[in-house]
Amino acid sequence: MKISQEEKDRNKQQMIDAATTLIAEQGFAKVSLRDISKKAGMSQASAYKYFQSKENIVFAFFEQIQEQCHEQLLQINDFHDFCLEEQLQCLIETQMTLLEPYRVFLNEIHHSTMTLQIFQTMTGMQPAREKMCAMIDDLYGGAIDAGEIPQQRHHALIVRLFWDYLFLIILYWLRDNSAHYTNTTQLIEKSLLVITAILRSQLLDKSTDLINFVIREHVFSLFDSLTPAQTPIKNKRRFMEKSNVKKR
Template sequence: MKVSKKTQKKTRIKLIETAVDLMIQNGYEKTSMRQIARTAKVGDATIYNYFPSKEKIVWAYILHRQECAVAKIAAIPNFETYGLQEQIHTYFETILEGYLPDREFLTVAFKITQQSFVTHSEDSAPINQVFITQIRHFLESAIQREEIPKQPIDSMLPHLILNVYMVIVMYWMKDNSTHFTKTTELMDLVLGILMGVLKQGLIQNCLDLGGFLFRHTLFSQVNSWLDGTIMSNVKTQFKKGL
């Protein structure tokens, strides 16, 4: 019997949620694929049609939270009228709110996935892509409404904001302040600095300066090489003349 995509999606989410609950209760190492399947009322073999391992479930959990956050901000009335800083701030907060019920598990998830995030493995790529696509959309909209000047949105900037987000998440996991006010203050501070940099066009200026210095250095090296080659030829011809 063929299972519909809608049913597959529900089963996938159920397996993710069940796995997270069991890992919080019993720990990652003591939770087995069979236990996850039986608790979710899925066949022992069927679970492998969705996930080949527990680690893949952890990755799927993070991706699911990212996708849920994107869907939630898309449903916010008049979200497109928000300023860039408010859009990014709301996006970050929405992701953290999604993690809140499983905050204890997030520490485990990050330990499992941290190295892959650093090396940009195939597991982290879909998650990063969801985030970067959303940030790029924010930046493009801000440029169109002339809130900020043109930015290198297709290169380093979205990845820079991704790194900022990762730092904020790690800080949030250890934040014991009431209503996570310290995390909110950190976001306000970091995003305020980022907006100042973007509005001044400093990132593009730095890239332009870097490009100029690179071209200047390359030009100087080529000239030095040519001068050396020419002088060598002159010396050779001079010796032949002697």
């Protein structure tokens, strides 16, 4: 029986909802794909068509958060008038707001054998990461076009670093007990000020230039001093001739 894309999406959503609820209740290790499919009201076989493992559901969850974040940022009328710090802070805060209902779930994942950091770096996370990077790339490119920050040589690297930055913030946020997570908001604000200041001053480009210079000029010349001087060596025996001598 062929099912429509709409139905597929609905089934996927049911699996994600079931997984986040069950994992929040019982912990990541104790929940199996079978439990999840049961909770979602599907047979294990059809559940398997969507997700081959529970890790995959977590990947899909993060991908969905990125899509929702994208949607929400589009709703802000004057978002293009915000400066880069404000835009980035809005993006991160929106992610936090979207993640808030899943705080217990995220805590459970983080405390399982697979910590959030491991999840973050897994290849399955690629689609979610690409989606976030696309947003960052757009904001970042927009700021460069508007002359807000200068062109950077390590454009792609900087964009990707934001993915790690997001997880850093999530980890801090999971431990933040202040009202309305004010401490996280402040961490985001202060750290983004530092990040944008680095981008403005092209510190990253300049420091790689500096490292380049140090390596070329100093480390390589240090190698020169390690090169042994050409001193006369006593005559050696010929190659492969020692054993031959014995044989004779």
